[in-house]
Amino acid sequence: MAMIRQQSGLLAYAFLGLLLFVIFPLTLDPFRLNLMGKYLAFGFVAIGIVLTWGYTGILSLGQGIFFGLGGYMMAMFLKLEASAPELPDFMVWSSVEQLPLWWLPFKSAAATLILIVVLPVVIALPFAFAIFKKRVGGVYFAIVTLSLALTMTVLIVGQQGYTGGANGITDFKTFLGWDILGDRAKLVLYFIEITLLVLAMFLCGFIIRSRLGKILIAIRDREDRVRFSGYDTAAVKAFVFCIAAVLSSIGGALYVLQVGMIAPGVVGVVASVEMVIYAAVGGRLSIPGAVFGAILIGFSKSYLSETFPETWLFFLGAVFILVVLAMPNGLASVADRFMLRLMLRNPPSRKQ
Numbered sequence: 001m002a003m004i005r006q007q008s009g010l011l012a013y014a015f016l017g018l019l020l021f022v023i024f025p026l027t028l029d030p031f032r033l034n035l036m037g038k039y040l041a042f043g044f045v046a047i048g049i050v051l052t053w054g055y056t057g058i059l060s061l062g063q064g065i066f067f068g069l070g071g072y073m074m075a076m077f078l079k080l081e082a083s084a085p086e087l088p089d090f091m092v093w094s095s096v097e098q099l100p101l102w103w104l105p106f107k108s109a110a111a112t113l114i115l116i117v118v119l120p121v122v123i124a125l126p127f128a129f130a131i132f133k134k135r136v137g138g139v140y141f142a143i144v145t146l147s148l149a150l151t152m153t154v155l156i157v158g159q160q161g162y163t164g165g166a167n168g169i170t171d172f173k174t175f176l177g178w179d180i181l182g183d184r185a186k187l188v189l190y191f192i193e194i195t196l197l198v199l200a201m202f203l204c205g206f207i208i209r210s211r212l213g214k215i216l217i218a219i220r221d222r223e224d225r226v227r228f229s230g231y232d233t234a235a236v237k238a239f240v241f242c243i244a245a246v247l248s249s250i251g252g253a254l255y256v257l258q259v260g261m262i263a264p265g266v267v268g269v270v271a272s273v274e275m276v277i278y279a280a281v282g283g284r285l286s287i288p289g290a291v292f293g294a295i296l297i298g299f300s301k302s303y304l305s306e307t308f309p310e311t312w313l314f315f316l317g318a319v320f321i322l323v324v325l326a327m328p329n330g331l332a333s334v335a336d337r338f339m340l341r342l343m344l345r346n347p348p349s350r351k352q
Contacts, residue, residue: 001040012288012332013201019295020194031182037190037258039298042067043197044251046278046290048244053202053222053276054284055213056240057220058137062145063248063275065152068267070249072156072163073116075262077107089171094161109176116253120245127220128241132234146269151231153268170265180257197277200247202289208241208287216240248275282322285331292331 005018020104024036045063052058080103081086086092087099088100105111163169173181180189206211218226219233227233265271274297283295300319304312323330 012292016288016291017198020197025187030186033190034186034258035233035302036295037300038188038195038255038296040193040291041251041255041258041293042275042278043291044200044247044254044292045244045275046282047197048187048213048247049218049279049293050284050287050290051207051278052240052244053279055208055220055299056216056237057138057223058237058241060241060244061142061269061272061276061277062147062149063244064149064269064272065145066124066245066248066254066277067252067271068152068156068264069123070122070252071115071256072169072252072265073112073119073249074253074256075169075172076103078175079113079169080107080172081176082172082277088164088169090164090169091161093329096161100162102309106197116249117246118263120249121242123295124242124245128238129234132237135234146272149267149270149272153264156264156267160168164263166264168261168265169261170290175257181260189254189257193258196250196254199289200250201291204214204243204287206245207240211292212236218322233351250321277320279330281320281330283330286330286332289330289332296331314319325343334342 020040028036045067051065052060065127083089087096089219091099105115112315135146140227144203157166159165173179179185208216215231219231220234223233252262252266255266278293278297279290280293281297282291283289300315301312304315308315
C-alpha cells in the first residue's frame with residue numbers, strides 16, 4: 001500500500017506541475033489566470049493544514065488569522081506606497097492625523113517581506129507552546145483557534161481608522177513602482193506564486209519523509225507514548241504549527257498581490273473553516289491533493305456563483321457532502337485506487 005501511495009503521489013505531483021506550468025498559462029486568459037492565482041494563494045494554507053492536521057493531528061480552525069496577517073502586512077506596504085507622502089485615505093476619513101508607529105516598518109519593502117515570515121512565528125510559537133504544554137488538543141484546540149479568528153475579525157472591523165474596518169485596505173496599483181495590474185504583471189506574479197508554492201510543497205514533503213515526519217505521525221497516533229519516550233511533544237507540535245502559520249502568511253501576502261485588496265472576510269470563521277475544507281477535499285494526507293482541493297473549491301465557488309447566483313451555496317454544500325461520503329480521504333484516495341487497479345492489471349514481472 002505504501003508503494004501505491006508513493007506512485008500515486010508522484011502521479012499527482014506530475015499532473016499538478018503540468019497544470020500549473022503549462023496548461024493554465026497557455027489556456028487561461030489574464031482574468032482567469034489571475035483567479036487561479038487567487039485560488040493557489042489558499043493552497044499555501046492547505047499545505048500547512050496537511051502538515052498540522054493530517055500528519056500531526058492538530059486541527060486548527062484559525063489559519064485565517066495568519067493568512068490575514070500576511071495579507072494585511074502586504075496591503076499596508078502597498079497602501080503606503082500608493083498614498084505617499086500623504087496618509088492612507090481611510091485614516092484621513094477617520095480623522096487620524098499621524099501615521100501609527102506600528103505602520104512605520106511597512107514603509108520598507110524589505111522590512112515588510114521579513115515581517116511576513118517572522119511575525120507569524122513570533123505570534124504562533126509562544127501561543128502554541130503554551131497551549132500544547134498544557135496538553136490542550138483535539139476539539140478544544142480547534143475551538144480556541146476558532147475563537148481567536150473571530151476575535152481578530154472583530155478587532156479589525158472595530159479599528160476603522162487603522163485597519164480600514166469592514167472595507168479593508170484597497171486601492172493600490174504598484175509594488176516598488178512596478179504596475180501590478182497589467183496583464184504581463186499578472187503573468188509574472190502567477191509564475192512567482194507557483195514557484196513559491198512548489199518550494200513550500202517540497203519543504204513539507206521533506207519534513208514528512210524525514211525522521212521528524214515519523215515523529216509527527218507517532219504524535220498523531222499515540223502522543224503519550226512519544227512523550228514517555230523522551231520527546232518534548234509540545235515543542236514539536238509548536239514547531240509544526242509555526243511552519244503552517246508562515247505558509248498561511250505567505251499565502252495571504254500573495255493573495256493581496258493577486259486580488260488587489262484585503263478585507264476581514266478572509267480572516268474570520270467562515271474563511272478559516274473553508275481552508276480546512278480545501279485540505280479535506282484534496283486529502284488531508286496529500287500535499288498535492290491539498291493544492292488540488294484549493295483549486296477545485298475555488299473554481300467551484302466562482303463557477304457556481306456566476307451560474308446560480310441565488311442557490312450556489314446549496315450546490316457547494318452538496319459537493320462537500322458528496323466528497324465526504326464518497327471519498328473520506330479526499331481526492332488523493334481516487335489516485336490511490338487508480339494506481340491499485342493499474343498495478344493489478346499489470347503486475348510487476350518476477351525474474352525467474
